[in-house]
Amino acid sequence: MELESKLAILADAAKYDASCASSGAVRGNSLGGKGVGSTGGAGICHSYAPDGRCISLLKVLLTNLCIYDCHYCINRRSSNVRRAAFTAEEVVKLTLDFYKRNYIEGLFLSSGIIRNADHTMEMVIAVARTLRETYDFRGYIHLKTIPEASPELIEIAARYADRISINLELPTQKSLDILAPEKNINRTRHAMGRIRIKLDEAHERRKNGDKKLRHATGQSTQVIVGADASTDADFLARSDDLYGNFKMRRVYYSAFSPIPEPSSVLPLKAPPLVREHRLYQADWLMRFYGFKTSEILTPETPNLDLDLDPKLAWALRNRQDFPVDVQTASRENLLRVPGLGVRNVDRILHIRRFGKIRLADLIRLRISLKKVQPFLITVDHNPSALLLDSDRLRARFLPKPQQLDLFAPHEIR
């Protein structure tokens, strides 16, 4: 098979993995080396596809042959999709050729499970090893690992990669049993725990002076939204577990979308993309805004409001906490005001030491007055109690339908 035909098949096979980050690696560059590559600082999105997703890495599978039968996946053994396999040398050459033209930040390599976990893991590692050792490649490498692979192999993968990940795919074992019978949540969590220990050890060694240490700095995972009956509360509870116990850098939420070769076990209808977006917003609230899962969702409402962002929805349920005074409120309370993001809250905290903040100042900070006005007191504005108490407050914020899916997945204000 021609290399380009393989590339078409094996990129197509990899595109359902939402992970795109190329940030957070140890700082390094090609000065003094013999190859190309640099990492460190913010990642770079080298292109965008019309699906709005960034293209940062060459994201491919080594092969889409697979003995597993995960029903949401186009590469499962029951699918009749065309199969292909790269040689290690082919992936290495493509990575370097794309990198030298500044198309990409590096390589994201995953694979269908061939023969068994260890065999597959060894093939994936061989690519990374050749890039690092033969070509002195110093760009970004993200390796997908398999929970059942031996810990020694995962350790080797972590030494060549900047990030490693295991996809959980579904938040409960019950769902896995139905849709991904070969996967097991306990084995996955154990593997994530071992990875966390290795990452922590590497972090310690670096802190203690081993600045040149090449080792992955983080792990991430992905869950598929809308392929099973799990509620948003199930997803957020699982994310809480993953961030808390395994220090995930990111949990990616990937809305299940129609695939060729659909399985008879799966729903035909895709969930609205906005559900994925709301989960990202809730995830952000938990990590950066001090919200607890139990504040975002309640047993009575286990799913996020698709019409309103979760912070606004929380504020509408907790009107008794508002309005707050921009001049005196604590950082924690300002972070809970709909329309105020982390950066603007920190700016406000600084600026208010030197004078009174007015509505015009908020406009200069590019804060949406429409959104903050019902919740915020400034020296020249006191929201009418009428507005805050009114049932029309919710109506004020209901968006026009076509605005729904236009927001960036990771921005929240």
Next chain:
Amino acid sequence: MLSEAVPPDEILWEAEAGLFASSDMREKPPMNLKVPAALVDMAQSVACHRDPTRWGLLYRILWRVTRGGEKHLPGIATDPDIAKARLLEKAVRREIHKMHAFVRFRLIDTDAETGRERYAAWFEPDHFIVEAGAPFFKKRFANMDWSIFTPKGCAHWNGTRLTFTPGLAENPIDSPDALEAAWLTYYRSIFNPARLKVKMMQTEMPKRYWKNLPEAELIAELIETSQHRVNGMLAEETRPVKPRPQNAYLDKLRDMSAEEAP
């Protein structure tokens, strides 16, 4: 002028050429001045902006900080001068980031003896960012020779020195790159037609960059055919589950899971 205490409103800032070499402005301020480091950082970025009012703006801010006693001014994001300067700074930083993202090198030739490759790219920035953006490429591509040509200045690396030459009116590179076909194949294949978000793409990759991005020629076609492709997927008959193959590894996984079950 600051040392001679010329107030901002007595200066008429005209076209930048002839006033003073722009590099004077980007270097650190005169020795006898104490300004916050954050202000120097901001000023360096603002100076790269193409807005002709930037020098007047920077001078006014500098005046207010040093002679007006407003030493906290740089942190007051609500001040109209600072708000404007931050806006310019943000545009410049963003453009530098986009340069790092959207420069597309083409292989020009390979030295027959050493095997060292020479690459070149054409990029059209809105602001004067070539000097600020070039060191990134030096670090990343230290072991290849490259040039980045732009209308606002050109950068060149030969393995030991980074040099700059004046801008060019037109793209001097006429040879395409053999790898572009593979890159287009990749772009086409990584796109998921079932989740079209064109606005999101354009926010991050504005149209003005498209003419120098080889993959952009595919965008219209991918958008147009996406609905048809999704309809095709939905119309496909679902595939039945194939029986589990005889495989020792799958047996082992099943046994492991069975042991864990309560």
